[in-house]
Amino acid sequence: MDCRAVMRLATASTGRGSRGSLAAAFLAVAALTALTWGGVSCSPAPRQGPGGEERPNRAVILATTTSVHDSGLLDVLIPQFERASGYRVKTIAVGTGQALALAARGEVDAVLVHAPAAEEAAVAAGIVVDRRPVMHNDFVIVGPPSDPAGIRGLKSAPEALARVFAARGRGARFVSRGDDSGTHQKERELWALAGLGGDPPSPGSAAPGADEGAGSASWYQETGQGMGQTLIISWEKQAYTLADRATYLTLKPRLDLGVMVEGDPRLANPYHIMRVNPVRFDRVNAAGSRALVEWLTSAPAQEAIGRFGLEQHGQPLFEPEEGAEGP
Amino acid sequence: MWAITWLTLRVSATGTLLSLLLGVPLGTFLGLSSFPGRRLALSLVNVGMGLPPVVAGLWVSLFLWRSGPLGRLELMYTPAAMAIAQAVIAAPIVTGLCAAAVQAVNPRLRLQILSLGASPTQMLWLLLREARLGLLAAVMAGFGAAVSEVGASMMVGGNVLGQTRVLTTATLMEVSRGHFDVAIALSVILMALAFGITAALTAVQQRGERRGPA
Structure with missing residues (x-):
């Protein structure tokens, strides 16, 4: 006008x-x-029009996890990809469960998530193709400095959870994502490994020395929110929670929560990107999602991932994948 | 931050305009007419005034998703989608307040205007002028609902940086990133924006009032 x-x-x-x-x-x-x-x-700087109007280079919709989004990594990577490729990317931050559900409806073009079992199921179902590792870090069990369950320094994550459960009558609480995210799926896997019957065990289940102490009913709470919000809630409630290291490090300066358990191989946290199957969903931006997958696994992107967070946190938030350049 | 504020203004102004285009005629009609089912319609509108934004967001999503009836338009995760969702949220508020404002005008005035030989269009215009205080309140309430909304904006907009990230969704995101200081700054900007727009509309409203009916 x-x-x-x-x-x-x-x-x-x-x-x-x-x-x-x-x-x-x-x-x-x-x-x-x-x-x-x-x-x-009229505006001082010329701006681009509303999204989705460039037909030849349609926007690529990437559904990713809150753990990646809250770390700020994509704010660094995506503009680089946009400059390199000419595509525009719409990043939607949701839990892994929701990201794969959106993929199963063909609503998005690519997903970058961290729940290997669910990802493999999606590949097997033909929903996504071309699944490739992008980066990894690890999960940590964090908790209040007072450590009411006495789990600091344990080497086994399932054992730590079992102790939190056992100490539920003594003020130990656990806050869960409860949103079917990759972190939540990992947490349930660890509860199952803890061997208390159920993931998580109900307060009445047969745990060693289990007694129905007062207040133990609320020892386990689900937030249904992203990783950042869940960490903030854990801090407020002085509870334990399972977090990916990237989000934990991002929020650490604000929170009085310490790492209790780390280094258990079962706490590995690999991220994979995959394209939504264009054969199955004809509205998927096949060329754009292919370009995004290729770029994220390319050397420049992998280098940027390895550098991300070094300055601010003294350690990278994500480790790039070795040999990610070859399929 | 300037870009986010600008986009917020753009999306919410569009949403409000859409809701006015829909709500003012509908509200006027509901306020003035009498037909069977009018009370039911008014009740529905009044329920809609409390429409939870996430419900609006979900239903707009269902329509705009690629698998939905309007998926071909590829409006999902665009500012246009957010404006639509905000219009859906604001329209019942505008409609309801508009109907109430028009109804509050003394019914005898209608007869008087008609008896003075006014055409239906003239009568409608004069009535709307008479109800302008309430109508402007409807405009302000509609804008307030649109600009303060976060659930639907998050769902249909996706909070994409530089494209659909508005003040409310950015505030939510910065909190989850632990950037409480940035979130506080954003919230202050949002309130300043809402205050500025509302103050301007209030000035228009009250200026007309001092002048008295023409």
Whole structure:
């Protein structure tokens, strides 16, 4: 829209009181709308139009996990990809479960998630193709400095969870994502390995010395939110939780939660990217998602991943994949 | 941050405009007419005034997803989708307040205007002028609902940096990243924006009032 036309609209809306304030207000909203949408000729810096209008280079929709998103890694990687490829990327931060569910409906073009079992099931079902490792880090069990369950320094994650369960009557609490995310799936796997019957065990299940102490009913709480929010809630409640190291390090300066258990091989946390099957969903941006997968596994992207977080946290938040360049 | 504020203004102004285009005629009609089922319609509108944004977000998503009836338009995760969702949230508010404002005008005025030989269009215009205080309140409430909304914006917008990240979704994200200071700054900007727009509309509303009915 022409800038002057907008100005005329705006003037008309404010200048003539005799036309009635109602028309003035309506024109004002209309002028504001026109100004903001057609702002190309008026706003100080030329801006791109609303998304999704470039037909030949359609936007690529990437569904990823809150753990990747909250770390800020994609804010570094995606602009580099956009410059290198010309594609625009829409990053949707959801849990792994929701990301794969969106993929199963063909709503997104690629997914970057961390739940190997669920990913393999999606590949087997023909929902996604071309699954490739991008990076990895590890999960840590974090908790309050007082450590009511006495798990600090344990080498076995399932044993640590069993002790949290056993100490539930003594003020030990556990906060769970509860959102079918990759972290939540890992947590349930660890509860199952803890051998208490159930993931997580119900307070009444046969644990060594289990007694129904007062207040033990709320020892296990589900937030249903992302990793960052869940860590904040754990801190507020002085509870234990399972977190990926990247999000933990990102929030560590704000939170009084320490790493209790780390280094158990069962706490490995690999991230894979995969393309949503274009054969199955005809509206998928096949070329764009292929370009994104190729770029994220390329040397420049892998280097950027290895550098990310070094300055701020003294250690990289994610380890790039070795030999990720070859399939 | 400037870009996010600008986008917030753009999306919410569009959403409000859409809700006005829909809500003002509908509200006027519901306020003035009498037909069987009018009370039911008004009740539905009034329930809609409390429409939870996540419900609006879910239903707009169902329509805009690639698998939905409007999937071909590829509107999901665009500012347009957010404006639509905000319009869905604001439209019942505008409609309900508009109907109430028009109804509050003394019914005898209608007869008087008609008896003075006004055409139906003239009468409608005069009535709307008479109800302008309430109508402007409807505009402000609609904008307030649109700009403060976060659930639906997150669902249909996706909080994409530089494309659909508005002040509310950015605030939520910065909190989950532990950047409480940035989140606080964003919330102050959001409130300043809402205050600025509302103050401008209030000025228009009250200026008309001082002047008195023309």
